[in-house]
Amino acid sequence: MTRIRLLAFALAALTACSAAAQESGTLAPKPLPPLANPDDPKTPAKELFGRKTDPAPLSARSIGGYARGCVAGAQALPIDGETWQVMRLSRNRNWGHPNLIAFLERLTRRTPQINGWPGLLVGDIAQPRGGPMITGHASHQIGLDADVWLTPMPDRRLSRAEREQMSATDMVRPDRLDVDPSVWTPGHTALLRAVSREPEVARIFVNAAIKKALCREAGQDRAWLTKIRPMFGHNYHFHIRLACPAGDEGCADQDPPAGDGCGAELDQWFTDKMLHPKPGPPRPPMTMAQLPPECRRVLVAK
Numbered sequence: 269m270t271r272i273r274l275l276a277f278a279l280a281a282l283t284a285c286s287a288a289a290q291e292s293g294t295l296a297p298k299p300l301p302p303l304a305n306p307d308d309p310k311t312p313a314k315e316l317f318g319r320k321t322d323p324a325p326l327s328a329r330s331i332g333g334y335a336r337g338c339v340a341g342a343q344a345l346p347i348d349g350e351t352w353q354v355m356r357l358s359r360n361r362n363w364g365h366p367n368l369i370a371f372l373e374r375l376t377r378r379t380p381q382i383n384g385w386p387g388l389l390v391g392d393i394a395q396p397r398g399g400p401m402i403t404g405h406a407s408h409q410i411g412l413d414a415d416v417w418l419t420p421m422p423d424r425r426l427s428r429a430e431r432e433q434m435s436a437t438d439m440v441r442p443d444r445l446d447v448d449p450s451v452w453t454p455g456h457t458a459l460l461r462a463v464s465r466e467p468e469v470a471r472i473f474v475n476a477a478i479k480k481a482l483c484r485e486a487g488q489d490r491a492w493l494t495k496i497r498p499m500f501g502h503n504y505h506f507h508i509r510l511a512c513p514a515g516d517e518g519c520a521d522q523d524p525p526a527g528d529g530c531g532a533e534l535d536q537w538f539t540d541k542m543l544h545p546k547p548g549p550p551r552p553p554m555t556m557a558q559l560p561p562e563c564r565r566v567l568v569a570k
């Protein structure tokens with residue numbers, strides 16, 4: 269990727285899950301007020317998808333691209349499993365394509381063997397019908413993206429209040445140039461390596477300082493570094509992106525990344541422009557016309 273394309277891509281994703289994981293939630297979320305003119309074609313799609321509290325009762329499909337699409341027949345990750353707990357329940361974003369939900373359950377069950385953690389804390393996956401969100405992410409729209417905390421699941425059930433208020437750990441040094449050695453552990457590297465080796469995983473996004481640590485710690489076998497790519501934020505959690513489910517026509521895969529992504533490509537992330545990016549003018553929100561036409565069916569399905 270050229271320097272300019274990299275910057276444009278990175279800035280476009282600037283809001284993607286940056287501070288969102290650390291915003292605390294509330295035990296008594298207020299439902300959004302009904303829209304006065306939901307059929308107005310200018311209505312932002314996030315206002316429509318953000319008001320859906322249940323999945324579209326259609327067969328499971330990821331439709332469109334990771335940052336421009338929706339999901340039919342989504343499943344919820346149960347808020348508790350033996351080896352996982354869902355955080356920020358008030359957001360109702362624990363929905364995903366059944367492939368992703370099954371993947372997360374399998375991954376968390378393996379976590380104790382991977383790095384000794386009791387399990388994983390799961391942040392945002394997607395809204396019940398996917399689509400753009402009122403707060404937080406540019407992607408996470410087709411039920412194939414999930415944020416997982418870089419903090420181990422504790423050895424006890426967290427209360428609902430703790431799940432709204434507890435903060436994850438910032439893994440990056442205040443100068444953003446490297447990980448914080450007082451919190452970064454070999455267990456983090458082991459987990460990211462294991463997730464990256466899963467064939468269904470297309471990408472993992474981490475903060476550039478974390479990528480730097482992985483490049484340093486990978487040793488001889490570097491193939492697993494390819495899927496792990498730097499992104500703004502992602503210093504409290506990492507982002508797992510699965511490839512499109514087999515046979516899901518209309519689900520748009522990204523081109524596979526090349527190389528280990530270390531070296532010069534990574535160095536660009538530590539330039540002043542990238543460390544202190546100036547966000548461009550706000551973009552007009554996406555409307556239904558900009559999403560795949562089938563997302564309209566997903567939105568209204570009863």
Ligand SMILES: [Zn+2]
Binds near residue numbers: 285408415507
């Ligand atoms: Zn994310």
